[in-house]
């Protein structure tokens with residue numbers, strides 16, 4: 709399942725964040741979105757997550773222009789996309805109940821609706837296993853603990869498991885490790901690579917250049933005027949086409 713934003717423009721009130729941005733996420737790849745603070749990395753992820761419609765341009769799920777599709781279809785496409793934010797935002801409930809959240813919502817739907825939606829996206833998700841997802845992030849043994857007993861890093865790992873348990877086609881990660889120590893970061897990065905191995909397409913916004921180098925297949929560099937460069941990670945880091953990319957990677961203030 710390919711998720712693609714094409715020539716999207718977006719802004720808030722009168723302020724344009726970016727224009728003419730195109731980015732696709734294909735199955736089994738990790739795309740890192742890098743760029744200075746405020747250039748619109750989160751905004752782009754929100755457009756890909758179908759939370760917000762672009763001001764112009766299209767967002768397509770497997771070739772379907774989702775903002776011209778009926779609302780019910782759009783909601784179903786949205787459910788194929790797992791999102792993890794910088795802040796874990798867990799519920800005051802057990803780790804297991806948090807990880808199961810998406811599964812419970814889907815199971816509560818009428819059978820007729822389930823069939824209709826399976827025919828739309830070609831699979832029945834919501835049948836995943838929360839404990840398996842917790843195992844992926846090394847927290848299955850804490851399944852019965854209340855989420856508020858977890859450390860910040862553990863909570864973020866549960867947020868990742870919650871997105872994974874639902875069996876998404878795509879995972880969108882908005883700086884998921886920016887507040888984490890190296891050990892918890894490594895757990896999340898391994899889980900990302902595991903998701904990729906299962907065929908999930910992943911886009912991750914990150915300020916950590918080393919993280920992008922470690923886990924991304926492709927890197928998109930977002931600057932004031934849009935994506936100035938996109939390509940295989942090694943090529944973008946070692947031989948960037950755009951001089952601003954090189955300066956940004958080397959830590960110069962360019963924006």
Ligand SMILES: Nc1ncnc2c1ncn2[C@@H]1O[C@H](COP(=O)(O)OP(=O)(O)OP(=O)(O)O)[C@@H](O)[C@H]1O
Pocket residue numbers: 720721725743744745746747748749750751752913
């Ligand atoms: N809901 C909103 N209402 C108004 N302006 C917003 C909103 N969300 C983001 N912005 C503005 O849009 C611009 C892009 O923000 P965004 O969060 O997408 O950038 P970012 O690259 O993810 O930044 P950071 O790296 O600091 O997280 C910023 O100027 C921000 O202030």
